[in-house]
Structure formats: structure tokens, C-alpha cells
Amino acid sequence: MLIRTKFQLSLMMFMEFFIWGAWFVTMGTFLGANLMAKDQEISLAFSTQSFGAIIAPFIVGLIADRYFNAEKILGIIHVLGALLMFGLYSATDFSGFFPILLGYMILFMPTLALVNSISFNQMNNPEKEFSVIRVWGTIGWVTAGILISFLGWDSQMGLDDGLLKYTWLMAGGVSFVLGLYSFFLPKTPPKAKSAEKFKLSEVIGLDALKLLKDRNFAIFFICSILICIPLAFYYQNASPFLTEIGLENSTGKMAMGQVSEVVFMLALPIFFSRFGVKTTLFVAMLAWAVRYLLFALGDANEGVWMLLVGIGLHGICYDFFFVSGQIYTDSHAGEKYKSSAQGMITLATYGVGMLIGFWAAGQISNYYLVNEGIHNWKSIWLIPSGISVMVLLLFTALFKKEQTKIYN
Structure with a gap:
């Protein structure tokens, strides 16, 4: 794999998991401190990950694998995701927060498969090459957590001032950058022909x-x-x-x-x-x-x-x-x-x-x-x-x- 391609894919993984780690870890604390959500409401918010995981195969299998390049779908999703992140930042109660989060996770969960697909498409030996690329996703997640603590958003003073809401702006900003960046990633055309029969099973x-x-x-x-x-x-x-x-x-x-x-x-x-x-x-x-x-x-x-x-x-x-x-x-x-x-x-x-x-x-x-x-x-x-x-x-x-x- 070319060094340039390896850098492109590593940066893609870094931003993908930075976005997720920037809000997912602290969401329970945010909902309790900022939106006064109850425990059942917090569990409902986290359940959006499961709903997204259930729906994700349909989006990837029906659209990404058949009609459009994976990198283009990744770009569109993350640009839309940035807009939804701003909506989550602006939410003032759980009833307004939840439907936006559900929409976001239905869009986001398929991107986990898309970044893998884009990566594998560039590899001659995935068994040896993928872990070197994927580890940058973990580094991105870690970086987001350290940055939140460094800025004091999760400190007691930060919680009292409601600063955790800025995690959504941070994630949204990186999502927008990744969305634009995705259009310049290596081309990953659909694997299946559109005329082929879609098998749900x-x-x-x-x-x-x-x-x-x-x-x-x-x-x-x-x-x-x-x-x-x-x-x-x-x-x-x-x-x-x-x-x-x-x-x-x-x-x-x-x-x-x-x-x-x-x-x-x-x-x-x-x-x-x-x-x-x-x-x-x-x-x-x-x-x-x-x-x-x-x-x-x-x-x-x-x-x-x-x-x-x-x-x-x-x-x-x-x-x-x-x-x-x-x-x-x-x-x-x-x-x-x-x-x-x-x-x-x-x-x-x-x-x-x-x-x-x-x-x-x-x-x-x-x-x-x-x-x-x-x-x-x-x-x-x-x-x-x-x-x-x-x-x-x-x-x-x-x-x-x-x-x-x-x-x-």
C-alpha cells in the first residue's frame, strides 16, 4: 500500500472514532446534568446504537454495495451528521433530543462498515495491513476523551456550567471535516451489480x-x-x-x-x-x-x-x-x-x-x-x-x- 493511501485511511479512521468517542462516553452524564434526563431516558438514548446496528445492514447492503461509491456515501452521511450534531447541541429537553439522536445513529452506524470497506478495498494483505490502519481509530477515541478532560468539560465546575454540550459541537465540527475529506478518499465502487437480486437473508x-x-x-x-x-x-x-x-x-x-x-x-x-x-x-x-x-x-x-x-x-x-x-x-x-x-x-x-x-x-x-x-x-x-x-x-x-x- 502506498504511504499516501495509508495516511489517508489512517486519518479517516482517526476522525471516524474521534467523532464517536467525543460524545458517546459522556452522553449519560450530559443527559443527566444538562437535560435532567431520568435513567430510563438515558437507556433509551443509548439504545439508539442498537437500532442503528439493526438498520445499518439495510443501508450498506441495499445502497452502498449496489449503487454508489462507499467514500461518497460516507461523505454525505458525515455532512448530514454534522447538521444533526448541531441539533443535539441546541436541544433543551430530552423529547427534542431523542429523535435527532435516533436519526443520527441510524446514519452513523453504517459508517463503521463503510470505513472498513474503503480500507479493505485498498489492501493486498488485510490480515497484516488492517490492524495498522484500524488502531488509529482507537487513538482517535482516546484523543477525544483526553481532550474533553483537558478542557475541563467533565469536571464538576464544567458540569455546573453545562460545558458538556460542547462535545456535540466538537463532534459535529470533525464530522463536517470528515464529510468533505471523504470525497477525496480512494474510490471504492459498489461490489454488487444493481441488477442483482437483493437478498435480505x-x-x-x-x-x-x-x-x-x-x-x-x-x-x-x-x-x-x-x-x-x-x-x-x-x-x-x-x-x-x-x-x-x-x-x-x-x-x-x-x-x-x-x-x-x-x-x-x-x-x-x-x-x-x-x-x-x-x-x-x-x-x-x-x-x-x-x-x-x-x-x-x-x-x-x-x-x-x-x-x-x-x-x-x-x-x-x-x-x-x-x-x-x-x-x-x-x-x-x-x-x-x-x-x-x-x-x-x-x-x-x-x-x-x-x-x-x-x-x-x-x-x-x-x-x-x-x-x-x-x-x-x-x-x-x-x-x-x-x-x-x-x-x-x-x-x-x-x-x-x-x-x-x-x-x-
């Missing part, structure tokens, strides 16, 4: 349901959905939790999770090839249980190390389960169901699993609301920790050890 992964006849894959599939329930607790509650207990520069500290993601992404091939798929997934689920237990026991004073370790476990939690899970799915699917299988897993996890998780997190957070704006966080975090343990026990009991030829 293939786009959303129904063709890959045949893989569930394999006992191990069926167990993995069920556990993937279930583990997304505690995952949703982290995305939805971590920022409000850290802010409420008084941890300074919480957004910047949460960026440590993405730093660990880079580290464990590099360690994953070695661990996977040495210990196999069952042990890798076991360690990931155990890390989820430990992380939430640390959140339950930690505090912003003597127990702050527990919070930081819990945040740092993000790399193991995410990479060792979801990335290794994608690899495991790919190895089981074969050439015929490769795309369908990944679509099925994405729809099941980010769509169904996290939708259930966001709803549950909202209900449980509201149940343990002690006073206005004060939660019993210990009880809240023990629940996803317990769920993680139950999924871990289910997986350990039913998933049979198998050899998966990866990284050889």
Missing part, C-alpha cells in the same frame, strides 16, 4: 443460521448475546458513575480502556494460538465479572486503584471476547457464509443483546436511585458482575474444547 445474516446446528457455535452465539447485557452497563453507566462519585478527569481516565485495547489487541494472536478459543473467551468473561466487582468496591479515594484497574481491563473484556469471537465465527463459517455469519453476529450482539442490556441498565439504575442524582452504585455494579459469572458458568459447562486453526 444474506444481508442480515439469516443464511448463516445453519451454523447454529454446530453445538459449540450455538453456545458461543447465545453467550455472545448474553454477555452484551453487562457490556451495555459499562457504556451507559460508567461515565455517570465516575462523575457522581467525584472522580476528576473521568473521561480522560476512561480513555485508558482504549489504550489497553491496543495493547491486548497485539497480545491476542499469541494468547489465542497458545491457549485456544475456549480459554480466550473464558478469560474475557472472567474479566467482565472482575471489572464490575472492582467498580462495586472501588471509590474515588483509597479505592481509586480498583476503578482504574477496572477501566484497564477493557482491552481483555472487548478484544478477547468480541475480536476473538469474530475470528472464531470466520473460521466456522467458511467461504460460503463468511459475510452472512459476521452480519448475524453483529445483529445479535450490537442489535439484540445490547438493546436488552441498555433497557436493563436503565431499569436497574432507576431502581437503585437513592435520592435525586444519587445512586447505590455498589448494588448496580454487582448485577452485571453476577450476569457475567452466570454466562461464564454456562459457557464453561457447555462449550467443548476445540482446535481452531488461527494465526498459523
Whole structure:
């Protein structure tokens, strides 16, 4: 790959995930502090990610893969996204905020597939080249978090002054720049001919349901959905939790999770090839249980190390389960169901699993609301920790050890 092309794709990834990280991490805190949203409303806001994940395959499969260049669709979406971001910045209550956010996420979620498509189209050896490009997305997410804390938008003074609303302007500005920049990215023409028949079952992964006849894959599939329930607790509650207990520069500290993601992404091939798929997934689920237990026991004073370790476990939690899970799915699917299988897993996890998780997190957070704006966080975090343990026990009991030829 040409150095110029590598730079173009790396910058694209950086801005793509900078935009997402600039508002997604702090949205729960923003909604509570700026729009006085209730826990159920905050969970509804985060659920827009799941709605977007469910609808995304239709946009990519029906439009991007058949009629228009991917880079042009990416550009149009991000320009429109910048306008919607300004609408989110201007919202004064949740009823005006939610429909704009829903529209934005329906547009944004397909861009995650589009940036991958644009990247893969320029690669001769994706197995070696993609990680070098994709890591800049993680760096973009981390940069957004550090910048928010550096500017003091997530500090107590910043919250009192309502400064978190500027995260939407920051994300919108970068979205507009990426929108214009996208038109200058390498051309990525549609792969399918417009005359070809659109197969809904293939786009959303129904063709890959045949893989569930394999006992191990069926167990993995069920556990993937279930583990997304505690995952949703982290995305939805971590920022409000850290802010409420008084941890300074919480957004910047949460960026440590993405730093660990880079580290464990590099360690994953070695661990996977040495210990196999069952042990890798076991360690990931155990890390989820430990992380939430640390959140339950930690505090912003003597127990702050527990919070930081819990945040740092993000790399193991995410990479060792979801990335290794994608690899495991790919190895089981074969050439015929490769795309369908990944679509099925994405729809099941980010769509169904996290939708259930966001709803549950909202209900449980509201149940343990002690006073206005004060939660019993210990009880809240023990629940996803317990769920993680139950999924871990289910997986350990039913998933049979198998050899998966990866990284050889």
C-alpha cells in the first residue's frame, strides 16, 4: 500500500472514532446534568446504537454495495451528521433530543462498515495491513476523551456550567471535516451489480443460521448475546458513575480502556494460538465479572486503584471476547457464509443483546436511585458482575474444547 493511501485511511479512521468517542462516553452524564434526563431516558438514548446496528445492514447492503461509491456515501452521511450534531447541541429537553439522536445513529452506524470497506478495498494483505490502519481509530477515541478532560468539560465546575454540550459541537465540527475529506478518499465502487437480486437473508445474516446446528457455535452465539447485557452497563453507566462519585478527569481516565485495547489487541494472536478459543473467551468473561466487582468496591479515594484497574481491563473484556469471537465465527463459517455469519453476529450482539442490556441498565439504575442524582452504585455494579459469572458458568459447562486453526 502506498504511504499516501495509508495516511489517508489512517486519518479517516482517526476522525471516524474521534467523532464517536467525543460524545458517546459522556452522553449519560450530559443527559443527566444538562437535560435532567431520568435513567430510563438515558437507556433509551443509548439504545439508539442498537437500532442503528439493526438498520445499518439495510443501508450498506441495499445502497452502498449496489449503487454508489462507499467514500461518497460516507461523505454525505458525515455532512448530514454534522447538521444533526448541531441539533443535539441546541436541544433543551430530552423529547427534542431523542429523535435527532435516533436519526443520527441510524446514519452513523453504517459508517463503521463503510470505513472498513474503503480500507479493505485498498489492501493486498488485510490480515497484516488492517490492524495498522484500524488502531488509529482507537487513538482517535482516546484523543477525544483526553481532550474533553483537558478542557475541563467533565469536571464538576464544567458540569455546573453545562460545558458538556460542547462535545456535540466538537463532534459535529470533525464530522463536517470528515464529510468533505471523504470525497477525496480512494474510490471504492459498489461490489454488487444493481441488477442483482437483493437478498435480505444474506444481508442480515439469516443464511448463516445453519451454523447454529454446530453445538459449540450455538453456545458461543447465545453467550455472545448474553454477555452484551453487562457490556451495555459499562457504556451507559460508567461515565455517570465516575462523575457522581467525584472522580476528576473521568473521561480522560476512561480513555485508558482504549489504550489497553491496543495493547491486548497485539497480545491476542499469541494468547489465542497458545491457549485456544475456549480459554480466550473464558478469560474475557472472567474479566467482565472482575471489572464490575472492582467498580462495586472501588471509590474515588483509597479505592481509586480498583476503578482504574477496572477501566484497564477493557482491552481483555472487548478484544478477547468480541475480536476473538469474530475470528472464531470466520473460521466456522467458511467461504460460503463468511459475510452472512459476521452480519448475524453483529445483529445479535450490537442489535439484540445490547438493546436488552441498555433497557436493563436503565431499569436497574432507576431502581437503585437513592435520592435525586444519587445512586447505590455498589448494588448496580454487582448485577452485571453476577450476569457475567452466570454466562461464564454456562459457557464453561457447555462449550467443548476445540482446535481452531488461527494465526498459523
